[in-house]
Amino acid sequence: MADTVLYEVSDGLATITINRPEAMNAMNTEAKVALREAVRAAAADPAVRAVLLTATGRAFCVGQDLKEHVASLTADREAGTGQTMSTVREHYNPILTALTEMPKPVVAGVNGVAAGAGLGFALAADYRVVADTAAFNTSFAGVALTADSGVSWTLPRLIGQSRAADLLLFPRSVSASEAYEIGLVNKVVPADELAAAALAVARTLADGPTVAYGALKTSLTYGAGHTLMQALEKEDELQAKAGASEDHAIAVAAFLAKEKPKYVGR
Ligand SMILES: CC(C)(COP(=O)(O)OP(=O)(O)OC[C@H]1O[C@@H](n2cnc3c(N)ncnc32)[C@H](O)[C@@H]1OP(=O)(O)O)[C@@H](O)C(=O)NCCC(=O)NCCSC(=O)/C=C1/CC=CC=CO1
Numbered sequence: 597m598a599d600t601v602l603y604e605v606s607d608g609l610a611t612i613t614i615n616r617p618e619a620m621n622a623m624n625t626e627a628k629v630a631l632r633e634a635v636r637a638a639a640a641d642p643a644v645r646a647v648l649l650t651a652t653g654r655a656f657c658v659g660q661d662l663k664e665h666v667a668s669l670t671a672d673r674e675a676g677t678g679q680t681m682s683t684v685r686e687h688y689n690p691i692l693t694a695l696t697e698m699p700k701p702v703v704a705g706v707n708g709v710a711a712g713a714g715l716g717f718a719l720a721a722d723y724r725v726v727a728d729t730a731a732f733n734t735s736f737a738g739v740a741l742t743a744d745s746g747v748s749w750t751l752p753r754l755i756g757q758s759r760a761a762d763l764l765l766f767p768r769s770v771s772a773s774e775a776y777e778i779g780l781v782n783k784v785v786p787a788d789e790l791a792a793a794a795l796a797v798a799r800t801l802a803d804g805p806t807v808a809y810g811a812l813k814t815s816l817t818y819g820a821g822h823t824l825m826q827a828l829e830k831e832d833e834l835q836a837k838a839g840a841s842e843d844h845a846i847a848v849a850a851f852l853a854k855e856k857p858k859y860v861g862r
Contacts, residue, residue, distance in 0.1 A: 601630035603637065608645035608861065609802035610638040617653025622661035623713060628687035635691055639698035645861045646802035647698070648794060649721060650705035659712020659735055684744050688713055692746040695720040696817065699810025701801040705794025706781070709769065711735040716745020719754065722813060723801075724780070725794040727787040731769040732780060738767045753820060754780055806861040807841035
């Protein structure tokens, strides 16, 4: 895996670190391919029980690398190919699919500004721990584009249609404190405590009841697009799965014994 994205698995926790600090972690082709492969690897590895997505330097990710993008658009025009925008299908959509479909919790440790597709990555996570110096910017309309990387789906679900329309039509940098107030993020910590705080949340989830967490994640996404009656059916199906897990038996036994459960992730 290329250096633009670092990948490490330790005790059931996969840490994926976007690593182009000199470019504010803008996504060039190399970084997009590396991130896509990293999230796919984490999703496919049964030893991985939770994922921490974070970044190096002062930004989390400013989205598409516009320097590479403009060069590609120019080449498109000269060759008449129109290939540039296929990156949504080739890179951004698979990244979002892997992050949101994997039945394991994903934590975003947002160390700095998240813009455009970078905002999409942060919002695709199941839990966001953010530095008090971080900021969030939809950015798309600022470069005459529409939303991608799932933002048209995640943003209104998190903060409501009206606020989402505001931030998409009039892009601006939303501070960490405002992001917390409007429900965009889960936890704000001092910048120098971000790495430890995000790791602590991710570690707790990696040590937790993996089958139940996977079912909760599936349930939340399913519920967002189905009726109550359909959600009840789905809950029935997923509860049967969680109830049959070893971790459920471990949890109940530990509760009755007044002990702390030691989960096995099955
Ligand atoms: C609001 C910002 C994200 C952060 O602002 P600030 O902290 O004040 O930092 P700046 O001074 O603006 O930037 C520092 C340097 O980084 C360069 N830079 C910033 N963003 C990018 C980028 N996306 N690509 C390349 N370079 C970038 C910036 O030019 C500065 O460089 P110099 O020091 O040399 O001057 C703010 O930076 C900002 O608004 N950035 C743009 C965000 C953006 O528009 N992102 C792309 C959105 S579109 C997208 O993500 C997805 C797609 C998908 C499909 C196809 C095509 C395109 O986009």
